[in-house]
Amino acid sequence: MGSFAIYLPQFDGNQSRIGNAIVCIPWQGNCLITRAAASRPRKGRNTAVDWRNTVPCSGRPPIRRHGLFGSDTSQEGTTLENCPDWYRRLFDALPVSVVLVSPAGAILDSNPHAQASYGYAADEFKRLSVADLEIRESADEVREHCQRALHQRGDRFPTRHRTRHGDVLDVEVMAEVVTQADGSEVFQCIFHDVTERSQRQRQMELAHLVYQHASQAMLITDAQNQIIDANPAFTEITGYSLFEILGKNPRIFKSGAHDAHFYEAMQHAIATKRFWSGDIWDKKKSGELHLKRMTIHVICDAYGEISKHIAIFTDATEQHQTQGEVWRQAHYDSLTRLPNRTLLQSTLESEIRQNADTPHALALLMIDLDRFKQINDTLGHDVGDCVLQLAAHRIAQCVAEADVVARYGGDEFMVLLRSSANDAEHARISRKIIDLLEKPMVAMDHPVHISASIGIAVHPRDGEDFATLTKHSDQAMYLSKRTGGARFEFFARTLQLQANRRFELAAGLRHALRDGQMEVHLQPVVNLQTGAVDQFEALLRWRHPQLATLRPDDFIEIAEEHGRMPELTRFIAESAGRFMAACTQQARPVRVAINVSPVELRQWHVANNHLDQILESNPFATQLGIEIAESALMQISDSLLGKLSRWRDGGLRLAIDEFGTGYSSLAYLHRFKFDYLKIDRSFVREITHSSDALHIAETICVMGRSLGAQIVAVGVETHDQLHVLQDLGCDFAQGFLFSRPEPAASFLGKTWPDYAAQLARHDV
Numbered sequence: 001m002g003s004f005a006i007y008l009p010q011f012d013g014n015q016s017r018i019g020n021a022i023v024c025i026p027w028q029g030n031c032l033i034t035r036a037a038a039s040r041p042r043k044g045r046n047t048a049v050d051w052r053n054t055v056p057c058s059g060r061p062p063i064r065r066h067g068l069f070g071s072d073t074s075q076e077g078t079t080l081e082n083c084p085d086w087y088r089r090l091f092d093a094l095p096v097s098v099v100l101v102s103p104a105g106a107i108l109d110s111n112p113h114a115q116a117s118y119g120y121a122a123d124e125f126k127r128l129s130v131a132d133l134e135i136r137e138s139a140d141e142v143r144e145h146c147q148r149a150l151h152q153r154g155d156r157f158p159t160r161h162r163t164r165h166g167d168v169l170d171v172e173v174m175a176e177v178v179t180q181a182d183g184s185e186v187f188q189c190i191f192h193d194v195t196e197r198s199q200r201q202r203q204m205e206l207a208h209l210v211y212q213h214a215s216q217a218m219l220i221t222d223a224q225n226q227i228i229d230a231n232p233a234f235t236e237i238t239g240y241s242l243f244e245i246l247g248k249n250p251r252i253f254k255s256g257a258h259d260a261h262f263y264e265a266m267q268h269a270i271a272t273k274r275f276w277s278g279d280i281w282d283k284k285k286s287g288e289l290h291l292k293r294m295t296i297h298v299i300c301d302a303y304g305e306i307s308k309h310i311a312i313f314t315d316a317t318e319q320h321q322t323q324g325e326v327w328r329q330a331h332y333d334s335l336t337r338l339p340n341r342t343l344l345q346s347t348l349e350s351e352i353r354q355n356a357d358t359p360h361a362l363a364l365l366m367i368d369l370d371r372f373k374q375i376n377d378t379l380g381h382d383v384g385d386c387v388l389q390l391a392a393h394r395i396a397q398c399v400a401e402a403d404v405v406a407r408y409g410g411d412e413f414m415v416l417l418r419s420s421a422n423d424a425e426h427a428r429i430s431r432k433i434i435d436l437l438e439k440p441m442v443a444m445d446h447p448v449h450i451s452a453s454i455g456i457a458v459h460p461r462d463g464e465d466f467a468t469l470t471k472h473s474d475q476a477m478y479l480s481k482r483t484g485g486a487r488f489e490f491f492a493r494t495l496q497l498q499a500n501r502r503f504e505l506a507a508g509l510r511h512a513l514r515d516g517q518m519e520v521h522l523q524p525v526v527n528l529q530t531g532a533v534d535q536f537e538a539l540l541r542w543r544h545p546q547l548a549t550l551r552p553d554d555f556i557e558i559a560e561e562h563g564r565m566p567e568l569t570r571f572i573a574e575s576a577g578r579f580m581a582a583c584t585q586q587a588r589p590v591r592v593a594i595n596v597s598p599v600e601l602r603q604w605h606v607a608n609n610h611l612d613q614i615l616e617s618n619p620f621a622t623q624l625g626i627e628i629a630e631s632a633l634m635q636i637s638d639s640l641l642g643k644l645s646r647w648r649d650g651g652l653r654l655a656i657d658e659f660g661t662g663y664s665s666l667a668y669l670h671r672f673k674f675d676y677l678k679i680d681r682s683f684v685r686e687i688t689h690s691s692d693a694l695h696i697a698e699t700i701c702v703m704g705r706s707l708g709a710q711i712v713a714v715g716v717e718t719h720d721q722l723h724v725l726q727d728l729g730c731d732f733a734q735g736f737l738f739s740r741p742e743p744a745a746s747f748l749g750k751t752w753p754d755y756a757a758q759l760a761r762h763d764v
Contacts, residue, residue: 097191101175103150105130105142108186117193119164135160135168150185153177161191170198217292219311225249228308237315239285250311255289257281266296270309274298279316291316333407335385336392341414344406345466348416352459362459363417363426366473367395367433370451370485372411379446386443387450398432414473423458423490430454430488438486453480454488462491475499505555508544509564513571517543520575521741522592524752525712525734528726531756535591535625537734538576539741540568560599569596573618579744580620586749593625593655598632601640615647622651625676629658633672645673655712660696677704679730681715688720701728719758726759 091098097114099107110125120128130146131139136159149155154176161169175189211218217234221227227245235241238253245252258281269276277295284290294313301307331343339347351362369391376384388411396405400419408414415433420426437452455476463469472491475498480489512518522536542550559565576592583590615621626644628636633656636644648654655676660683679700686693697713704711713725716735725733738755 097193099125099189099191100178101130101146101187101189103146103185103187105139105146114191117163117169117191118161124164133161135162146187149175149187150177154187158194168195169193170195215314217313217315219250219313221250221309221311223306223308225309237284237290237313238282244285253282255281255283257289270296270298274300279320289317291320293319336389336407338392338396338413339404339406341406341408344404344408344414344416347404348459348466348469351416351418352464361421361461363415363420364457364459364469364473365415365417365426365430365433365488366408366455366457366470366477367413367415368453368477368481369411369437370453370481372450375443375448375450379443379448383443383446383448387441387448390441390443391437391450391452394436395433398429398436414470426456426458426490427488430456434486434488451486453477453485455480455491456488457491471499502558505544505550505558506562509555509559509562512542512544513567517545518568518571519543519743520572520579522579522744522747523734523741524739524747525593525732526738526755528722528730528733528759531754531759533590533752533755534732535593536579536747537593537625537627537741538572538595540572541741556597560597565597565600569594569600573624575744576624577618577620579748580623582744582748584620588752589623591623591625591653593627593653595627595629595657596632598629601628601632601636615652621647625653625655627655627657627678630656630660631658636672641672648673648675656709657714659700674707674709676712676732677707677709678712678714681735684713684715684721684725684735685717687724688718694724697725697730698728701730705729722758 091109091111094111095113097117098111099114100109101107106129107125110120110122115122115125118125118133129139129142131137131142134142137145145155154174156172156174158170158172161171163169170193172192172194173189174192175187177185178188179185211231214231214233217237218231219227219234220229226247226249228247230240230242230245262280266276266278266280275295275297280292280294281289282292292313293316294311297310297312298306299308299310331340332338333340348362348364369387372384372387375387388407392405392407392413395413395415399405399415399417402419404416404418406414406416415429417426417429420429434452434454437450441448441450455473455478457463457469457473457476459469462472472495475495476489476491479495479498480487483489508517519541521539521541523539524533525535525537526532527534540552540556542555544550556565559568572594576594580590580592615624618624644652644654653676654674655678656672656674657678658680659677660680677700679697683693683697683700687697701711710731711729712732712734713721713730714734716722716725716733716737718737721735722733722737738758739753
């Protein structure tokens with residue numbers, strides 16, 4: 001009883017050859033087969049058999065001139081069938097796929113490992129040729145390959161086979177020629193399945209391609225954090241070549257932009273989580289700072305010990321700059337470079353949160369530039385933009401560094417006062433802002449004069465959030481503006497009540513006409529020479545279901561803000577037309593004057609269309625009078641001015657209302673053809689005890705006569721006022737002294753009052 005050894009190649013998990021395994025086979029009786037004679041080993045000696053001619057994997061094995069098995073002596077040969085027992089057992093036991101192939105490529109035999117790997121039974125295999133397995137070579141190419149291998153006495157090459165089930169195997173073929181007992185030659189072939197090894201190789205090649213061509217920079221350090229590799233993208237981004245950084249610590253890239261705490265936190269994350277991600281400012285080779293958006297991964301060996309660090313990063317400098325620009329655009333006003341409403345809101349809310357336990361006074365100032373729209377309309381938007389920039393600069397000069405000046409929108413600014421502690425300080429700063437804004441300024445070579453109205457709301461007294469404080473400061477600002485401008489007001493609870501009332505009125509206006517709540521009242525305009533009624537002024541009254549009868553002063557401004565004036569003006573004109581028609585039927589034709597809102601005139605195309613509808617649809621249009629406030633004269637376009645002039649030529653009469661309160665120039669008054677100048681009631685009220693009011697009224701009378709216009713005094717309530725106006729040569733008057741505004745029915749079918757007797761008392 002003896003044994004022999006077969007050396008079989010062994011591969012590790014990466015399919016790299018690591019040596020040979022020795023398979024020991026017992027033997028007894030017959031000898032091993034070689035091409036010549038079998039040899040009988042000496043007693044007690046094993047014969048070593050080299051299955052694959054062991055050589056390094058990368059080398060080409062020498063061509064064997066022996067059979068599948070060999071011994072140290074060559075004698076006479078025999079066939080497989082001569083020793084079927086032990087050879088079959090050996091053939092079947094081999095842990096690799098082994099097949100016998102004819103020189104033409106036909107498969108003569110196969111072992112169980114080959115049958116299991118390819119999915120064919122033994123008899124099925126014998127009906128196949130190598131060409132049936134081959135993917136890379138055709139049948140003709142297989143036959144040619146076999147002939148070459150036969151001539152070379154063997155071959156070794158990689159290829160790809162397809163199994164019975166369609167799976168593709170990467171195979172390394174090792175074939176050698178064996179001479180059988182009958183003198184014929186066959187191939188003994190080992191089909192070694194290297195599919196997993198090939199896949200891993202392809203993955204490694206792909207990973208290498210990714211590493212070399214990635215746009216992200218990759219840096220690899222060892223366990224001691226010394227640089228051992230870097231990809232080309234690293235060189236492209238940083239300017240360092242691999243040769244310049246090999247063996248060095250990545251601290252050579254430090255920029256000094258981060259403190260020790262930053263790096264301690266990074267090292268702690270790497271040590272505990274085996275990972276770190278974040279933004280870090282480093283230096284390029286040129287010394288230029290750049291922002292790296294980086295992740296660091298820790299690679300451990302089989303024992304859990306750190307073996308490598310891999311840092312992957314992109315240059316985020318440009319993205320950082322872009323994000324910064326986007327943030328600035330979202331939080332700063334592009335014209336004035338001031339914080340915008342969004343940034344102001346976040347600043348205020350942050351301040352409130354930080355001081356939630358010990359709240360202190362924060363004041364929010366709402367600043368509106370007075371008469372800014374006139375600058376835009378007369379000098380152009382470029383000059384207007386320049387004024388806004390100058391105003392922003394002046395406001396910023398009035399506050400402390402801790403305070404925030406923001407542009408709220410349009411011609412409105414807001415200031416968050418954090419440095420002042422009480423109302424007296426808030427008032428002092430507000431007055432300082434108003435005084436500085438009132439100083440003359442030059443915008444694009446144009447001298448400009450502006451002022452400001454300011455509303456003040458204080459946290460937490462007037463509100464505990466941005467929305468409430470903004471609303472309340474806005475209400476206080478509007479009170480400043482309505483009371484003349486160039487002043488400041490603190491928010492008071494009464495303002496909230498007023499705001500609520502305005503809201504209710506705005507809501508009611510939507511349905512007031514539809515529900516028949518609006519009425520037109522008429523007030524006579526008396527000729528101061530004869531005492532006769534010369535014409536009527538149509539004045540609107542609102543019979544509100546909850547608030548009794550409201551005068552225009554109570555709701556006209558709200559109607560203007562909410563776009564209700566066109567429908568209200570049309571209603572007044574239609575009511576006036578019906579009254580004039582009724583008077584004409586009674587053989588007492590009369591003129592009725594209606595007021596056109598300044599807000600309508602600012603939009604010339606709206607005013608054009610609106611007046612067209614009123615005048616062209618009214619059969620008594622030439623008996624109408626149109627009253628335009630002096631403050632609105634500058635808003636009248638040339639187109640509208642021409643249209644009014646043509647209607648005036650047809651009989652329409654034009655009046656300038658509230659004269660003396662606006663800012664019209666003599667040149668414009670001469671250009672605008674009108675019939676009446678109406679002295680504002682504010683001057684008439686003071687005319688008997690104010691020399692200034694008396695002089696203004698006298699000037700208006702002189703100016704009107706010089707321009708060919710007649711003078712109408714509004715709001716005459718006492719005989720003393722009447723007497724002064726008569727002395728000044730005033731032509732007409734209206735007011736409670738003569739008659740309150742009354743519904744149209746009060747003047748229809750009745751004799752109109754004759755005020756001659758009242759006028760005659762003056763002569764007594």
